[in-house]
Amino acid sequence: MALSVLLLLGLTAWGSSYYATPLQERSEHPLNLWLKPSGVVGHLLGIAGTVMMLLIFLYSLRKRSKTLQKIGTQAEWLKVHIFFGIVGPVLVTFHTSGKLNGIVAIAFYSMWAMVLSGAFGRYLYAKIPRTISGNQMTLKEIEGELGGIVNLLRRNESRDDILAGIEAFLARTRKETGGLLPALSRVILEDAVLPSNALRVYRIVSRDRSLSIRERFRVSRLVLRQQRLLNKLAVLDAMKRLFSYWHVFHKPFTVITFAIVFLHVGVVTFLGYGLHWR
Secondary structure (H helix, E strand, C coil): CHHHHHHHHHHHHHHHHHHHCCHHHHHHCCCHHHHCCCCHHHHHHHHHHHHHHHHCHHHHHHHHCHHHHCCCCHHHHHHHHHHHHHHHHHHHHHHHCCCCCHHHHHHHHHHHHHHHHHHHHHHHHHCCCECCCCCECCHHHHHHHHHHHHHHHHHHCCCHHHHHHHHHHHHCCCCCCCCHHHHHHHHHHHHHCHHHHHHHHHHHHCCCCCCCHHHHHHHHHHHHHHHHHHHHHHCHHHHHHHHHHHHHHHHHHHHHHHHHHHHHHHHHHHHCCCCCCC
């Protein structure tokens, strides 16, 4: 990711004057032979971006291949999937150099709709509790982890007033939310108020002056982790349903994008554009 960021920043700095030049005047720009879609660099960017976008399907293939499932974890494969799903479209965007005409424009906007819907899907994915390996946790596993966190809290904190304060803080989270929109609003709000919740919990824990600062932070993190797990549990069914609906919304953009990309690649290959970088 760091190398990709450096590459894109360097490309932006090098070609900024070209990309800022109006399309009708670019033929006279000294970088035109390099950065136009059929230019040396522009053509390579298009190839690299398309290959990266094709590699995002490895994540789906891994779910169906027992051999690939032995390599890494689902969470690690998802990170690779996201990496290719971001860097690939960015490279394709540089490849176009802002020159969008006809059916290619449909593919371009569909591609970025795919990326944005993918980002939303990743957000929903994070709201479904998962194990370290990336597999979805069952209700029994969630309740077991919550119980373990409670036991740790009790071993670290024995004062009844502080435990009562923690319990009062967590009580607001226990109410289940079944509707899709209320559940989505709830998880978004939870992320928005996370800093204020962290400060509130730390103040509760800090009532015990015998705890060191390090212990206060540790207990505070445990309480916040429990609160977030409880919140995920309260909206679990709604998030599962919303995630299943998201697949229906996300796939059409993927199909449209790659159908037009394959058509585009076939046409330019047949016509010989970019092959000699003239």
